[in-house]
Amino acid sequence: MFSYRHxxxxxxxADVLKHIALLAALRHLQGKEGGLLLVDTHAGAGQYRLDHEHARTSGEAAQGIAAVWHAAMAAHARGDxxxxxxxxxxxxxxAANPRGLLQHYPGSPALMQALLRPQDRLQLFEWHPTDGRLLDRAVQQWRAREPHPAIELRRDNGFEGLRRLLPPPSRRALVLIDPSYELKSDYGHVFATAAEGLRRFAQGCYLVWYPVIGRPEAHALPRRLRALAQRAxxxxxxxxxxxxxxxxxxxxAQAARGRPVGGLRASGVFVINPPYTLAPQLREALPWVLSALRQGRGAAWTVEAAEG
Known part of the structure; x- marks a missing residue:
């Protein structure tokens, strides 16, 4: 169960989609002065080197942030x-690459801590022994930059640990639920965690990332989350x-040999209690993102939303 390394x-x-949505939601919620509880149930190592062996082995960043980086640089040069x-x-x-070279990628914990206000709290869960040690090191670095940073790392199962944090004293929360889905049981745990979160704190903003793959559990998860939100x-x-x-x-050639082609091609985010600004922001952003990331046949984006 510990074989997955982000x-x-x-x-x-998938990180591009998830983090654009996460930042847009967080920015809106921070428009109010009240303190905000931020939770990442599966935090990973927190920050990553794109020029190290792990990232170079998969090459996935080339079809993600590297393509966005170059497209954004070109747009900036044109004045667009x-x-x-x-x-x-x-x-x-x-900001994570001050030398102007794309070498570092900030994971969700790094993005959230960079925007942390004095009245906010950041709770991170990471159970993987190696990633947990790396995240602990990153948290110590973040704490050293601020006199009283409200960041806590819990080396625990985020599915189980979230319930102990809800409802937050501030009555405001943004919860990111993004496991690896390495185990089929993760899909059920995600749904149960979102349902328990709503039961304990119905006003919380719950952002779930999921892969779009040919697995029944993957197809069922967003439908189950939609039904959950509608019932509530x-x-x-x-x-x-x-x-x-x-x-x-x-x-x-890979397809002819019956092998998966190109790895993960699609993913999604499902948000319960999204900021009202999130849907229009994503509808404006995703066409640009797709133009930068498009690989070929089947490329598309969708945004659906409904009031409770």
């Missing part, structure tokens, strides 16, 4: 404005991004 996938197209959600995301990536009479949003399949000779 370092192999850091900065891929980026969609606001993309601009915010790109600025966070630039809470607003919801579902956004998906598919970068398409490459038509090159290598991909055709």
């Amino acid at each position: 370092a192999f996938h850091a900065g891929n197209h 404005a980026l969609p606001p959600a993309v601009q915010d995301y790109w600025q966070q990536i630039q 009479q809470r607003p919801w949003l579902q956004a998906e991004l598919n970068i398409g399949a490459r038509p090159d000779a290598q991909a055709k």
